[in-house]
Amino acid sequence: MHCVERLLARGDSVVGIDNLNDYYEVSLKESRLARIADHPNFTNHMISIEDRDAMADIFAAEKPDRVIHLAAQAGVRYSLENPHAYVDANLAGFMNILEGCRHNGVAHVVYASSSSVYGGNEQMPFSEHHSVDHPVSLYAATKKANELMAHTYSHLFELPTTGLRFFTVYGPWGRPDMALFKFAAAMLRGEAIDVYNNGEMVRDFTYIDDIVEGVIRVLDKTATPDPDFDPKAPDPHSSRAPFRVFNIGNGNPVPLMDYIGALESALGITAKKNMMPMQPGDVPMTSADTCELAEWVGFAPDTDVRDGVKRFVDWYLAYHGRND
Numbered sequence: 583m584h585c586v587e588r589l590l591a592r593g594d595s596v597v598g599i600d601n602l603n604d605y606y607e608v609s610l611k612e613s614r615l616a617r618i619a620d621h622p623n624f625t626n627h628m629i630s631i632e633d634r635d636a637m638a639d640i641f642a643a644e645k646p647d648r649v650i651h652l653a654a655q656a657g658v659r660y661s662l663e664n665p666h667a668y669v670d671a672n673l674a675g676f677m678n679i680l681e682g683c684r685h686n687g688v689a690h691v692v693y694a695s696s697s698s699v700y701g702g703n704e705q706m707p708f709s710e711h712h713s714v715d716h717p718v719s720l721y722a723a724t725k726k727a728n729e730l731m732a733h734t735y736s737h738l739f740e741l742p743t744t745g746l747r748f749f750t751v752y753g754p755w756g757r758p759d760m761a762l763f764k765f766a767a768a769m770l771r772g773e774a775i776d777v778y779n780n781g782e783m784v785r786d787f788t789y790i791d792d793i794v795e796g797v798i799r800v801l802d803k804t805a806t807p808d809p810d811f812d813p814k815a816p817d818p819h820s821s822r823a824p825f826r827v828f829n830i831g832n833g834n835p836v837p838l839m840d841y842i843g844a845l846e847s848a849l850g851i852t853a854k855k856n857m858m859p860m861q862p863g864d865v866p867m868t869s870a871d872t873c874e875l876a877e878w879v880g881f882a883p884d885t886d887v888r889d890g891v892k893r894f895v896d897w898y899l900a901y902h903g904r905n906d
Contacts (some may be wrong), residue, residue: 583614583755584794585650586624595623597644599653601630603696608757614755624727630676638793642680648801651679651693657759658698658863661720672724680735688741692797695729695745695788696829697868698722707869710819710827719863729827736823742805743824746797749831749870753790753890754897762891763847765853779859784867786831789890792855792883796830799879819874832868832883844888848895
């Protein structure tokens with residue numbers, strides 16, 4: 583929704599694809615859609631990306647110049663319980679998008695990867711030049727697979743693709759399964775929040791407006807082959823093909839307890855805390871090296887977490903009220 587608003591504001595025509603599935607409350611998705619649905623340059627299609635025929639038809643009918651792929655089955659913990667949902671949406675769905683782009687002359691595909699691809703890597707900050715061969719969740723594995731699939735299409739069909747490894751995105755209109763949303767809801771109800779790994783977590787929290795800025799800038803700069811790519815010492819970040827991968831994170835890792843502190847301050851509530859062990863598939867720390875993104879498009883996220891959390895709380899209270 584945030585990306586669509588930015589694209590429409592600058593005069594682009596946008597075709598949206600969504601199935602409004604019930605992974606979380608559909609009413610929130612409908613409220614997002616209502617913000618953009620009546621714009622004369624926006625057309626929405628209720629399609630599941632894993633529907634091969636429907637996707638082929640929409641690509642053939644609309645002939646988009648560029649594609650931003652942000653649809654996926656998200657969430658690390660959910661992948662432990664519903665693995666087939668990730669195969670359907672994240673693998674089959676992405677294949678349908680790549681095929682649609684291949685057969686309809688799309689000039690550039692920008693797609694959401696994830697910081698989770700770094701998996702068991704403990705070398706900080708995470709760099710695009712690091713290996714990402716040790717995922718610790720199926721969700722992470724599907725995102726790594728997306729990067730491999732994109733490279734294959736860039737190599738075989740000269741389809742320019744750029745993957746963006748998102749680092750813990752938060753902000754207004756966000757997903758209710760993310761920590762900030764769950765914490766705010768529980769605190770306003772007077773309930774305790776679950777704090778995993780006994781609070782010893784660090785995340786590179788990245789504000790939504792910074793993510794959108796990065797997505798749009800990358801969309802406008804088509805991926806190109808790397809003239810310095812050395813096949814004898816291949817770098818995961820680039821290729822002889824028109825393929826690029828970038829981290830998009832705040833570059834300023836924040837302890838989870840400080841993040842909770844920012845929320846407590848914004849809400850004026852001290853949270854009751856259930857200190858919990860680490861969850862399967864999770865990692866204790868993420869930290870983004872964004873030098874490559876900054877060099878490529880002249881931008882890297884930098885919104886202070888206290889400012890971002892305050893903006894989220896302002897939206898949350900306006901949308902839900904204090905007693906929902």
